[in-house]
Amino acid sequence: MYSGAAAAAGPPRRDFISVTLGREEAVGVGGYNNSKAWRRRSCWRKWKQLSRLQRSVILFLFAFLAVCGVISYTSMGEAWRSITNKSLDDQRTEQVIPGLKLANPAVLPAPQKADANHGDYPDLSLQKRPKLPHVRRGPSNLQIKAPWRDMRLKTQHDTVRAVEELVKADKVEKTEKSIISWRGAVIEPDQSTEPPSSKTMEPEKPSSVEDEDQKEPVPINERQLAVIEAFRHAWKGYKDFAWGHDELKPLSKSYSEWFGLGLTLIDALDTMWILGLKEEFEEARKWVANDLVFDKNVDVNLFESTIRILGGLLSTYHLSRDNLFLEKAKDIGNRLMPAFKTPSKIPYSDVNIGRGTAHPPRWTSDSTVAEVTSIQLEFRELSRLTGDEKFQRAVDEVMKHVHTLSGKNDGLVPMFINTNSGQFTHLGVYTLGARADSYYEYLLKQWIQGGKKENELLEDYMRAIEGVKKHLLQRSEPKKLTFVGELAHGHFSAKMDHLVCFLPGTLALGAHNGLAADHMKLAETLIETCHQMYAQVETGLSPEIVHFNLHAQKGHKDVEVKPADRHNLLRPETVESLFYMYRFTGDKKYQDWGWEILQNFNRYTRVPTGGYTSINNVQNPSNPEPRDKMESFFLGETLKYMFLLFSDDIDLINLDKYIFNTEAHPLPIWVPA
Ligand code: DMJ
Numbered sequence: 001m002y003s004g005a006a007a008a009a010g011p012p013r014r015d016f017i018s019v020t021l022g023r024e025e026a027v028g029v030g031g032y033n034n035s036k037a038w039r040r041r042s043c044w045r046k047w048k049q050l051s052r053l054q055r056s057v058i059l060f061l062f063a064f065l066a067v068c069g070v071i072s073y074t075s076m077g078e079a080w081r082s083i084t085n086k087s088l089d090d091q092r093t094e095q096v097i098p099g100l101k102l103a104n105p106a107v108l109p110a111p112q113k114a115d116a117n118h119g120d121y122p123d124l125s126l127q128k129r130p131k132l133p134h135v136r137r138g139p140s141n142l143q144i145k146a147p148w149r150d151m152r153l154k155t156q157h158d159t160v161r162a163v164e165e166l167v168k169a170d171k172v173e174k175t176e177k178s179i180i181s182w183r184g185a186v187i188e189p190d191q192s193t194e195p196p197s198s199k200t201m202e203p204e205k206p207s208s209v210e211d212e213d214q215k216e217p218v219p220i221n222e223r224q225l226a227v228i229e230a231f232r233h234a235w236k237g238y239k240d241f242a243w244g245h246d247e248l249k250p251l252s253k254s255y256s257e258w259f260g261l262g263l264t265l266i267d268a269l270d271t272m273w274i275l276g277l278k279e280e281f282e283e284a285r286k287w288v289a290n291d292l293v294f295d296k297n298v299d300v301n302l303f304e305s306t307i308r309i310l311g312g313l314l315s316t317y318h319l320s321r322d323n324l325f326l327e328k329a330k331d332i333g334n335r336l337m338p339a340f341k342t343p344s345k346i347p348y349s350d351v352n353i354g355r356g357t358a359h360p361p362r363w364t365s366d367s368t369v370a371e372v373t374s375i376q377l378e379f380r381e382l383s384r385l386t387g388d389e390k391f392q393r394a395v396d397e398v399m400k401h402v403h404t405l406s407g408k409n410d411g412l413v414p415m416f417i418n419t420n421s422g423q424f425t426h427l428g429v430y431t432l433g434a435r436a437d438s439y440y441e442y443l444l445k446q447w448i449q450g451g452k453k454e455n456e457l458l459e460d461y462m463r464a465i466e467g468v469k470k471h472l473l474q475r476s477e478p479k480k481l482t483f484v485g486e487l488a489h490g491h492f493s494a495k496m497d498h499l500v501c502f503l504p505g506t507l508a509l510g511a512h513n514g515l516a517a518d519h520m521k522l523a524e525t526l527i528e529t530c531h532q533m534y535a536q537v538e539t540g541l542s543p544e545i546v547h548f549n550l551h552a553q554k555g556h557k558d559v560e561v562k563p564a565d566r567h568n569l570l571r572p573e574t575v576e577s578l579f580y581m582y583r584f585t586g587d588k589k590y591q592d593w594g595w596e597i598l599q600n601f602n603r604y605t606r607v608p609t610g611g612y613t614s615i616n617n618v619q620n621p622s623n624p625e626p627r628d629k630m631e632s633f634f635l636g637e638t639l640k641y642m643f644l645l646f647s648d649d650i651d652l653i654n655l656d657k658y659i660f661n662t663e664a665h666p667l668p669i670w671v672p673a
Contacts, residue, residue, distance in 0.1 A: 237611025
């Protein structure tokens with residue numbers, strides 16, 4: 001035991017250490033037994049026997065050791081982290097974890113011999129491919145892992161090897177690229193977002209890597225790979241012939257301009273993110289950073305630029321957490337605001353984003369109802385992110401106003417609204433197709449986005465669906481397909497736009513969010529009809545508009561197509577609804593139907609030199625008459641929904657956390673379910 005004598009015998013500090021820490025405990029002096037009380041008493045006695053100086057020195061030493069311990073732990077942690085990060089950064093720069101570099105892009109085996117009937121359009125059907133192991137999705141910066149997670153990397157190698165085998169068989173593209181699949185960031189419940197306030201919102205933090213890692217990675221399957229291949233083929237055309245322009249003209253190997261704002265590139269950003277096309281994404285990001293300028297003397301359509309550009313930038317910001325996209329979103333959002341300076345506050349259809357002026361179309365002072373009521377998700381989200389309420393105020397006012405308007409028919413709205421009077425015009429025509437469609441979609445989606453609190457939106461939605469049931473539903477012959485027709489001044493027309501095929505998906509989303517179960521039943525019947533709009537046509541692709549037969553006639557199918565309506569613009573609505581239906585029911589037939597559509601796009605709309613084209617005649621497989629245009633929504637929506645439809649990972653854009661805008665750009669639900 002430490003004694004005063006020992007202290008006197010040498011320098012206090014050293015004595016203290018040797019005597020105190022060593023002796024008694026080591027040799028067992030003092031009748032040691034196992035009694036805790038005894039030990040406590042004995043320690044206390046020893047402590048009391050120390051001089052004040054000795055006690056202070058002991059306490060100081062303990063404190064010193066504790067501080068050293070904390071410091072060395074932190075700096076070791078830093079060093080470990082930087083090693084891990086560096087190696088991941090290296091991987092990023094090289095585009096590979098060695099072995100992840102592919103000799104060829106991950107494209108499908110060579111198309112089967114083109115059917116004689118298929119003209120120039122190569123047939124693309126999948127051959128049997130090796131089963132793919134798990135690929136972890138998620139951007140590399142969200143994938144920083146502890147060393148013991150190397151197992152995952154090994155799995156990626158395996159996947160890449162499998163992909164390489166596929167690639168060997170392909171003859172189409174030879175560019176050296178890699179598949180590195182990442183995932184869109186998932187908002188975890190603890191990161192739930194809040195409705196707009198006057199304070200600027202801090203950008204959300206990346207989702208918890210640890211939480212994500214708890215989940216078994218879901219493999220990317222063959223059909224998803226086929227979508228990636230299709231996207232790359234489309235992107236190749238855009239990159240080679242239309243880079244930075246609005247739309248690709250794949251046959252003339254040129255481009256068309258609408259707003260002159262790189263529409264396809266912006267629309268496709270989040271699709272690349274979701275599909276894991278990192279290299280393409282980085283290249284496009286560079287264009288956004290260096291070449292995307294909104295200070296241009298150009299008239300843009302408020303609705304189209306909101307859903308495609310503002311929506312695309314906002315969702316890319318959410319997925320990538322890259323501030324560049326938020327800054328650009330703020331810029332375009334501010335430049336669109338002059339549209340709301342009208343006598344009625346119902347916005348004009350067109351805005352000059354350079355001059356800050358807005359106007360209606362030359363021939364009228366009307367705006368389209370769907371257009372003024374389908375910009376809300378985006379402007380509301382912009383307010384939430386910036387803390388600037390003016391965006392939300394402007395669009396909420398439109399909804400409140402439309403809510404009170406007369407001229408509806410059991411919740412169904414006319415197609416036009418006057419920007420001076422604020423009243424509906426051209427009364428008496430009701431459709432869920434062009435000019436009204438997304439009004440219904442955004443009623444439900446705003447209600448979900450805002451945490452299911454805005455009752456007027458829900459009321460209007462529920463009433464409208466009742467209106468659809470009462471006035472617009474009929475059954476066709478011979479298959480008795482339920483379809484959504486139109487009503488013109490009391491006369492029913494059996495005409496249905498392909499655009500209406502958004503409805504089954506929206507109904508299913510509503511049912512998933514607790515609305516009437518019969519909405520789901522209706523969704524199931526309507527998606528069957530949309531499927532038949534493809535299946536009953538010669539190319540297996542739907543025309544823009546169909547007419548349903550109401551009376552059985554020998555040799556007639558349910559679906560009739562008029563010559564003026566037989567084009568296909570590569571639209572997304574049916575695939576979109578298939579995606580929702582599969583997510584909510586798990587019924588694989590929906591995936592199969594989507595797979596058929598993809599194959600038919602590949603058969604009849606794929607241009608060998610890159611890109612896909614809309615076609616003029618879905619009824620003529622030997623000459624579908626290419627129109628020489630690839631719409632931006634083919635990359636923004638159609639292929640994205642295909643990829644999601646084929647996925648079995650419900651967390652790949654979880655529908656309880658994200659709401660898709662009408663251009664398929666996912667935005668966060670403010671209070672996730
Ligand atoms: C897209 O721009 C949007 O989906 C819009 O709501 C309707 N039209 C096209 C796709 O068909």
